[in-house]
Amino acid sequence: MSRLIFAVMMLITTPSAWGSEAVVQPLLQQYRSEGASNFSAAHGRQIWTTTHVDRRSGKEISCASCHTSDLTRQGRHIRTGKLIEAMAPSRNPERLSDPDKIEKWFRRNCRSVLGRVCTSQEKGDLLMFIQSQ
Amino acid sequence: MKKNRIWMGSALFAICLGTAVSGIAMGEDEGEWGDRKWSRQGYLREQGVAPVSDKRYASECGACHFAYPPGLLPARSWRRIMSDLDEHFGEDASLSRRTKKVLTRYLVHNAGDVRRDEVSRKLLRRLSAREAPLRITHLPYFRRKHGEIPSRMIAGNPRVRSLSNCQACHTQAARGVFEEETVRIPGYGRWHD
Numbered sequence: 001m002s003r004l005i006f007a008v009m010m011l012i013t014t015p016s017a018w019g020s021e022a023v024v025q026p027l028l029q030q031y032r033s034e035g036a037s038n039f040s041a042a043h044g045r046q047i048w049t050t051t052h053v054d055r056r057s058g059k060e061i062s063c064a065s066c067h068t069s070d071l072t073r074q075g076r077h078i079r080t081g082k083l084i085e086a087m088a089p090s091r092n093p094e095r096l097s098d099p100d101k102i103e104k105w106f107r108r109n110c111r112s113v114l115g116r117v118c119t120s121q122e123k124g125d126l127l128m129f130i131q132s133q
Numbered sequence: 134m135k136k137n138r139i140w141m142g143s144a145l146f147a148i149c150l151g152t153a154v155s156g157i158a159m160g161e162d163e164g165e166w167g168d169r170k171w172s173r174q175g176y177l178r179e180q181g182v183a184p185v186s187d188k189r190y191a192s193e194c195g196a197c198h199f200a201y202p203p204g205l206l207p208a209r210s211w212r213r214i215m216s217d218l219d220e221h222f223g224e225d226a227s228l229s230r231r232t233k234k235v236l237t238r239y240l241v242h243n244a245g246d247v248r249r250d251e252v253s254r255k256l257l258r259r260l261s262a263r264e265a266p267l268r269i270t271h272l273p274y275f276r277r278k279h280g281e282i283p284s285r286m287i288a289g290n291p292r293v294r295s296l297s298n299c300q301a302c303h304t305q306a307a308r309g310v311f312e313e314e315t316v317r318i319p320g321y322g323r324w325h326d
Contacts, residue, residue: 054223055223056223057223076294077197077198079222079223079224079294079295079297080197080198080199080294080295080297080298081292081293081294081295081297081298081301082197082198082199082298084196107225107227108224108225108226108227109225111225112223112224112225
C-alpha cells in the first residue's frame, strides 16, 4: 500500500521536473563539451544575485532586479514595468521547457545585465539553480 | 380586407427585419453602423487602432513590454527599431534572422502610415516624413496628451513605472482602445485632461 502511495506521489510531483530534465541535461552535456564541469546551484544563485553597474542608468542591477530573488514569485521588468511570470519550474512548468528559448534569453540577458555573454560554466550553474527552484 | 392588412403588416415587418439584420451583418464586417465604422477585428476604426494580430510578435516583443500595436508608429520607425535590436533601448533584444524578418514585415505592413486608423492619424500628425522616431512617447500628440500627468502617478507609481507601460492605465489597450474614459491610473483612478 505504501509503495502504491509512493508511486502515486511520484507521478503527481515529478512531471515538471521530468520536463525540464529532458531539456536541461542535453544543454549541460553541451556545456561540458565546451569545457565546463561540476555545475552548482549554489554558484548559480550567486550569479543570480551579484550586481553589475548598468551602463545606461548607472544603477546596480542583477538578474534578481527583474526576476526577484524568490523565483517562485512574479517579477517586474525594471524599465518597462511589465510583469514577468515566475522563473521557478515548480511554479511555472513552461520554464526550462525549450532549449532555444533558454539560449535566446541567456544571450540577451547576460549581455544586458553582465555586459557580456555568459560562459558555459555560468550558464550551467544558472540552469542548476533555476531548476532547483 | 382584414386578411389583406395582416399580410401587408407581415411583409413590412419582414422588410424591416431584413434591413436590420443586414445592417448588423455589415457592422461586423468593414462598414458603417450608425456613424461608427467597425472593422473586421471588432475595434472602432474611428476611435482606436488595430490591436496586435500576430501571435509571434505578441510573444517575442510582449515578453518584455506591452506589445505595441504596429499602428502606433510609422513604417520607417519600425524599420529603424528592427535594424538595431542588439541595442534595443540599452538592452539586447536580438532575434534570429528569420524571426526578425517575419516580425519586421508584420510591423511595416500594419504601420500607422499604412493603415491610418484614428489613433495612428492623430499620433503621426505634425510628424515630418524625414523623422523616424524610435519612441511612441516622443510623438508630439502623445506628449501633449500625457504632459500634464504628474510623475508621481507614472514614474513614481510602482504599478506603472513608465509611460511605455500602456496597459497599466489604459485598461482596453490590448483591444486597441486608448480613449480617456477607459483610463484608470492604479492608485489614482480616472484621469481627465
